[in-house]
Amino acid sequence: MKSSDTLDFSATSSLYNALAAQPVSRAKADVEVTDAKEQTKYRTSRAETTWVPKNEKEAALSDVSMLTKTAWHIGQGYNIGSGFTNQHGWNAAAGTQNVDPPRLYEYAGLTVKKYTKTSGPYAKDQRNESRVATMLASKKERHEKEVVDFEAKLKSINEAFEPMVVASIKRLRENLKKNEEDIELLFHRLADEFLTRIDMAQLQGVWTSYQEQSQLRENYIKEFTEQLDALETQRAAIVEGDMRSLAQVLVDIAWQLEGPIDRYLEEVAMQQNELISSNRRAFADMAARLRKTEVERDVKARKRWESRKEAWYLTLHDRAVAKCRATLLSPDHAAPRKRDTLWAALRTQQGIFFERRLNSWVDLQNLVPPTVDPDKARAWLEAADDLDREQEAENKQRCGAIRKFETEHMHAGQAVIEGLRKELRGYAE
Helix, strand or coil, rough: CCCCCCCCCCCCHHHHHHHCCCCCCCCCHHHHHHHHHHHHCCCCCHHCCCCCCCCCHHHHHHHHHHHHCCCCCCCCEECCCHHHHHHHHCCCCCCCCCCCCCEEEHHHCCHHHCCCCCCCHHHHHHHHHHHHHHHHHHHHHHHHHHHHHHHHHHHHHHHHHHHHHHHHHHHHHHHHHHHHHHHHHHHHCHHHHHHCCCEEEEEEEHHHHHHHHHHCCCCCCCHHHHHHHHHHHHHHHHHHHHHHHHHHHHHHHCCHHHHHHHHHHHHHHHHHHHHHHHHHHHHHHHHHHHHHHHHHHHHHHHHHHHHHHHHHHHHHHHHHHHHHHHHCHHHHHHHCCHHHHHHHHHHHHHHHHHHHHHHHHHHHHHHCCCCCCCHHHHHHHHHHHHHHHHHHHHHHHHHHHHHHHHHHHHHHHHHHHHHHHHHHHHHHC
């Protein structure tokens, strides 16, 4: 049984254990014990309870109220002051010489684990220190999380842009392939079976159409380079915006100073600039190779068109010469019927005159002496002169007709040859 003159330290932990062996007597310090006993009436059952989880504000208010009622005389500080040792006989207790008095939370009957999470003078300082450590740990965690998220975002940005580049390349290949098919159809119009059906204007139109197709291919390549350049510009703008946001966030977090943050961002910026520069260099090299290929293609196409033009010229030349030769060697030019008719009429007429001249010579043989008559001889001479004049006029008429026909026939042949020359000159223009 506890003596009525002994103070009740059951509400404490280490303090009670320390004083249980030697209770404090009223006789040793009547005044101090009386004051302490007067003050014990403020102790309540709350001092005997354990800590119950509450929110921060309620726990702090309740714990401070409890400490005020149970240890109002202690004051500020970690350790119990001299008032406690004098009033409760701490210095007189066995084993307490040269030993510091118990801490506030020990006197209040609470453990560190239960009490220092919420309030109290000691817990307040410990919580402040814990808050600093927690704040630093939180800053570091947030800093590292922002950096990891930023790097993951950079990776996702690069991964998102790669399909766009591949899509642009595929689109360019499809356009160029379709254009090649159109060019082949264009040159198919210059096949051997079609050369005799086109003229010089159509032949020149084929090359003009090829130049339009070549310009279209150049537009495809230019559009391709512009798309890739726009993608890289967009990538740089997005990365720059994310880096600016990251810089502001990291500065606000304040886990590191601005110097390390700037160095980190400069390193990231250098890496991204190297990536963008490498991509631009690769795209420029690709465009240069494409344009070089296009120049070589244009040269081959020009040679191909020139060869087809030469084939077209030779084909039409041979056709025109063959046509002219066939015209000149045709029966109408080589042996016209009119010529035969004119010469046949001339031969017939010459035969008639020859028969008449033979009859005239027979009559002349009959004019011999003594039967010769001057009048008959004069009449025969006149008849012979008339026959010569008639034959000469008939020959002149017949030969004139033949000469006229031959002249016209010659002009017709010359017209054919001149038409050939004109046609061949047209092919050469």
